[in-house]
Amino acid sequence: MDDSFNLARHVARLVSLLMRQPNAVDQQKLELRTAVLMTKEATLRLTTVEGSLVANGLAVPAVLAGVRDLADQMIGHGVESIEINQGVAAAELLHAARILAEVLGGDEKPVHERIRKLDNQTVVVHLHEGIGSDGAVAAEAAEPEPPIGSPERIPFLLMRANRTGDVPGVSGVFEEIAFAAEQATREGRTNVAMDVFGLLIAHERDATDPEVRRHFVLAIRRLTKPRVLHPIAHVMVDHVERATDAEAILLRCGTDGADAAVDQLVRATTGAERETFRAALERLPAADVSLIAMLADTRVHVIRAAAELLASRKTPDGDKALAELLSAGDQRARRAAVRALGAYDTPFAVDAIARAFDDTVIEVRLEAVAALASRKGAKVGDIIGRAIDSEGEAEVQVGMIGALGRIATPDAVAKLAKAAEAGSVFAARKGSGVRVAAVRALAEARTAGAMTALRTLVNDKEREVRDAAVRAIGR
Numbered sequence: 001m002d003d004s005f006n007l008a009r010h011v012a013r014l015v016s017l018l019m020r021q022p023n024a025v026d027q028q029k030l031e032l033r034t035a036v037l038m039t040k041e042a043t044l045r046l047t048t049v050e051g052s053l054v055a056n057g058l059a060v061p062a063v064l065a066g067v068r069d070l071a072d073q074m075i076g077h078g079v080e081s082i083e084i085n086q087g088v089a090a091a092e093l094l095h096a097a098r099i100l101a102e103v104l105g106g107d108e109k110p111v112h113e114r115i116r117k118l119d120n121q122t123v124v125v126h127l128h129e130g131i132g133s134d135g136a137v138a139a140e141a142a143e144p145e146p147p148i149g150s151p152e153r154i155p156f157l158l159m160r161a162n163r164t165g166d167v168p169g170v171s172g173v174f175e176e177i178a179f180a181a182e183q184a185t186r187e188g189r190t191n192v193a194m195d196v197f198g199l200l201i202a203h204e205r206d207a208t209d210p211e212v213r214r215h216f217v218l219a220i221r222r223l224t225k226p227r228v229l230h231p232i233a234h235v236m237v238d239h240v241e242r243a244t245d246a247e248a249i250l251l252r253c254g255t256d257g258a259d260a261a262v263d264q265l266v267r268a269t270t271g272a273e274r275e276t277f278r279a280a281l282e283r284l285p286a287a288d289v290s291l292i293a294m295l296a297d298t299r300v301h302v303i304r305a306a307a308e309l310l311a312s313r314k315t316p317d318g319d320k321a322l323a324e325l326l327s328a329g330d331q332r333a334r335r336a337a338v339r340a341l342g343a344y345d346t347p348f349a350v351d352a353i354a355r356a357f358d359d360t361v362i363e364v365r366l367e368a369v370a371a372l373a374s375r376k377g378a379k380v381g382d383i384i385g386r387a388i389d390s391e392g393e394a395e396v397q398v399g400m401i402g403a404l405g406r407i408a409t410p411d412a413v414a415k416l417a418k419a420a421e422a423g424s425v426f427a428a429r430k431g432s433g434v435r436v437a438a439v440r441a442l443a444e445a446r447t448a449g450a451m452t453a454l455r456t457l458v459n460d461k462e463r464e465v466r467d468a469a470v471r472a473i474g475r
Contacts, residue, residue, distance in 0.1 A: 004179070007044050008055035009064045010035040011084065011097070015073060016066030018101035032094055039088040039122075045172025046082040048074050049147055057176040058183070076104035077111050083124040083172040092120040099125070154180065154196055158203040161212055174219040181223050190231040191242070197223055197232070198245055201252050224253045229260035236264075236280060237273050247280055258287040262294060266302050274305070281309055288315040295321055300332045307336040311343035319344040323352035331361045338364060342371030350380065357387040362396060369399035373406060381412040388415070398437045405441025410449060416441050417453035420465070436468045443472030 014031040017024050045056055053060045053071040062068045074082070077100065084093065099114050115125050146152040157173045177196060184192035200223075204216040233250060236243040250257030261284060265277035281287045292315070294306035303325070310318040318340075325337035338356045341349045356368035372380050381404060388400045401419060404412040420438035439457060442450040457469035 004042065004044055004056040004058065005060055005064075007035060007038045007042060007084070008046060008053065008060045009067065010038065011044070011046070011082075011093075012053065012060075012064070012066035012070035014066070014093075015097050015100050016069040018097055019069060019073070019103075032090055032097075035084075035093060036088055036090045039084060039086055041086070043086045043171065043175050044082075044084040045175050046070070046074070046084070047080065051075065056179045058179075070100070073100050073102075073104065077102070077108060077115070078128050079115070080126045080128045081172055083126070085122045085124075085171060088122040089120070092123045096120065096123045096125055154199055158199055161215070162203060162206050162208075171215060174215045178219045178222045181228065185228050185231060188231075190235060191239070193228060194232055194235065194242065194245055194249065197228075197249050201249065220252065224256045226256075226260065226263070229253060229257060230263055233257075233260040233264045233277075233280075236261075237268075237276050243276075243280075247283065250280070251284060251286075254286040255289050258284045258290040261287070262290045262306075265305060266294075266297075266299070278305070278309060282312065288313065288318070291315065292318065292321045295325060300330055300336075303328075303333045304336040307340035311340035314343060319346055319349040319352065323348070323355075326352060326355055326359075331359075331364055334359060334361070334364050335367045338367040338371055342374075347379075350375070350383070354383045354387070357383075357391070362393050365391070365393070365396050366399055369396060369403055373399070373403040376407055378409050378411065381407045381409045381415075385411060385415045388419075394434060397434055401434065401437045401441045402444075405444035408445035408447055408450070410447075413442065413445050413447055413449045413453070416445065416450070420453060420457060432462045432464045435462070435465050439465060439468040439472055443468075 010031050014028060014035065017028045017031060021027065047054045048071050049059070051071060052062065053067050053074075060067050062071070073079075079100070082096070082100075096118060099111060099118075102111050112127060115127060118125060146156050154177055157177060161173050177200065181193045181196040181200075184190070184196065197220075200216065200220055204213070204220070207213040207216050229250065232246050235246040250261055253260075258281065261277050261280050265274060265281065268274040268277060281291070287309070291306045291309050291313075294302055295310075297303055297306070307322060307325070310322060322337045322340050322344075325333050328334050328337070334356070338353055341353050350372070353368050353371045356364055356371075359365055359368070369384075372384060384400050384403050384407070388397060388404075391397050391400065401416065404416050416438045420435050420442065439454065442454050451473070454469050454472050457465055458473065460466045460469065
């Protein structure tokens with residue numbers, strides 16, 4: 001059973017003992033102490049619906065000791081609800097229980113007056129709105145309260161909370177609402193949980209009373225938990241028609257909402273699902289913190305997804321988090337980090353990419369070449385120019401040569417002219433392939449210095465180099 005049932009049972013048993021066994025002081029003390037202890041972790045709102053006792057929105061079985069007595073007393077005394085707040089004061093609970101235990105059938109006016117005079121902070125008893133100060137029922141009936149579990153009940157309670165600003169009573173209203181969302185989640189009724197959560201968010205915007213707004217925040221915070229948010233996030237692929245509703249809830253929940261979307265991205269089993277969650281994260285501002293945290297994951301596919309999203313968002317300080325991955329043990333993580341750093345147009349990112357030229361894995365070095373290839377400027381040219389001297393793999397050298405051609409600074413062109421020479425270190429190590437790549441890079445640079453270098457190569461001894469130079473000049 002939920003704790004609300006147990007707490008309601010002990011309160012009901014206390015009232016029943018006061019009614020039927022007024023001299024059973026020890027038993028009364030035991031029930032009182034137990035109820036007080038249980039409220040250290042919970043709150044309780046007691047109402048009646050069609051003669052049954054209802055605790056936090058759920059009917060309490062009448063077979064439990066005292067439950068029938070408490071329901072009858074509440075109905076007989078015209079009590080609409082009893083709010084028992086967290087950390088209830090024992091004296092206040094006992095005082096309220098003694099009033100509720102008063103004998104029915106006589107003049108109810110004294111009982112109503114005692115209820116109205118209750119100055120409790122932790123136990124609040126509300127009479128039905130139709131009961132006047134003389135104990136009679138007013139001619140105009142109060143607005144009917146929709147029954148527990150009906151679709152109209154949650155909107156009714158939220159509108160009443162915003163309308164009345166009656167803070168002690170409102171606490172029980174929000175307890176019932178939050179419990180309804182939690183119960184729906186436990187039972188796998190995610191659409192219902194979303195409906196309740198969505199209504200909370202919508203009515204939160206209309207709240208003007210500071211205390212009522214505080215209750216909205218507390219209720220939403222209570223529901224901001226993985227077990228509630230993860231199923232809501234998955235609605236974006238389970239029920240596409242409600243994806244917007246799910247995203248609005250995740251947005252309101254900030255980092256926790258983003259974490260839920262990240263979790264679903266990690267668990268996605270198809271490319272379509274991954275794309276759905278990736279697109280949603282693009283629209284969640286709080287996702288930055290979650291994505292940076294994902295880089296510490298041990299699963300490479302998680303790291304790669306996070307790096308890709310950080311690159312597309314250009315998250316502030318994301319380049320610093322990505323740079324830490326350059327020392328990761330898995331080359332796939334290092335490659336993902338270098339690729340993502342290529343999206344950052346910061347001096348820090350350029351320096352971090354330069355470190356990757358020292359990586360022992362050729363694929364990581366190639367990724368570094370690609371990350372710098374589209375950049376201009378003397379600094380990038382200097383980095384590649386220094387790295388090419390110590391690079392031993394022709395594939396990487398060719399990539400670096402192509403990048404120098406796009407950079408086309410005077411120093412970059414001079415480096416290319418040197419690489420294209422017949423007696424160059426590159427030619428000695430790797431043959432004409434690197435020289436031809438240098439000729440093509442000079443053609444792409446097409447500066448005055450590059451054209452001069454090309455003219456000296458049209459009579460080269462190697463046919464491949466000579467033909468490449470002729471074609472480059474003739475372009």
